[in-house]
Structure formats: C-alpha cells, structure tokens
Amino acid sequence: MFAPSAAHFSVIILRFNDPRLMVRSIWCEPMMASNIAVIVTRFPLRELEIRRRCARDPKFAEICEDYAEAWQAFQRWKGAGPAGVTKANDYRQMLEELEAEILAILDAPRPNEG
Known part of the structure; x- marks a missing residue:
C-alpha cells in the first residue's frame, strides 16, 4: 500500500499556491481539500478526476472524507x-x-459517455 509522506503533502500544498492552479483550490472547501489530498496522494494521476467528482458529487466527496x-x-x-x-x-x-469503491466510481462510464 502506498503511504503518503509529508513530502507528498508539501507538493500538494505548494500546487495550491501556484497562481496558475488557483481555480482548483476554489472547487472545494478547505476541509474538503485536506480530505481530498489523502486520496489524491494515493492516486496522483487521477487528481483532476477526483477533484471534479468531489465538486459535483457529495456522496463521492463523503467517501473521500471517510x-x-x-x-x-x-x-x-x-x-x-x-x-x-x-x-x-x-x-x-x-x-x-474504500479505494476499490473510489476507483469503481471513477471508472464507471458517465451517462453521456454511453
């Protein structure tokens, strides 16, 4: 299992401070952002998907909080x-x-994708 370290969290925090990426930091409340950081650290290549899904799906955001x-x-x-x-x-x-549940949600086809 991948173990997030302080270095990973530092990178995430620094990215939030990058003016080019500020739109990402307003997608969710600060507490939610720290909850998302843990799962994003586990699946860094799916960060954008995770953040978008959290912003529009309260159930998914709750799973990330869990x-x-x-x-x-x-x-x-x-x-x-x-x-x-x-x-x-x-x-x-x-x-x-929870990782399996999160990945199943992310991998499920969206209604408009057929």
Missing part, C-alpha cells in the same frame, strides 16, 4: 505498537475497500 479519516486512524493505530496491530489491520482493510 478515506481520509480511515487513513488517520490507520496511522494512529500503526504507531501504537503491538497493541494496535489488529486495529491497524482493520483500518488497512477498510482503506483497501
């Missing part, structure tokens, strides 16, 4: 030592399921 929360919990339990192994594994499985 992913961000699960990622935070996974990191917390992973760092808890031996006592957190079972919980970390549970959250890792949840992350994989």
Whole structure:
C-alpha cells in the first residue's frame, strides 16, 4: 500500500499556491481539500478526476472524507505498537475497500459517455 509522506503533502500544498492552479483550490472547501489530498496522494494521476467528482458529487466527496479519516486512524493505530496491530489491520482493510469503491466510481462510464 502506498503511504503518503509529508513530502507528498508539501507538493500538494505548494500546487495550491501556484497562481496558475488557483481555480482548483476554489472547487472545494478547505476541509474538503485536506480530505481530498489523502486520496489524491494515493492516486496522483487521477487528481483532476477526483477533484471534479468531489465538486459535483457529495456522496463521492463523503467517501473521500471517510478515506481520509480511515487513513488517520490507520496511522494512529500503526504507531501504537503491538497493541494496535489488529486495529491497524482493520483500518488497512477498510482503506483497501474504500479505494476499490473510489476507483469503481471513477471508472464507471458517465451517462453521456454511453
């Protein structure tokens, strides 16, 4: 599983500060932007699709928010030592399921695409 690092988040934050890309930063609220950052870090080649879908599909945005929360919990339990192994594994499985759900939505044909 890909693990976002501080370097990845720095790149995302710097990109938001790039004047050429400012339109992206107004597509979603700041809290949503940080939630999207986690899934964008996991699937960087699909960033534009993810941001567009979040902007127009509240259910998809909620799934991305769930992913961000699960990622935070996974990191917390992973760092808890031996006592957190079972919980970390549970959250890792949840992350994989959410990734599959997100990809299924992104890969589904849109109604106007036939």
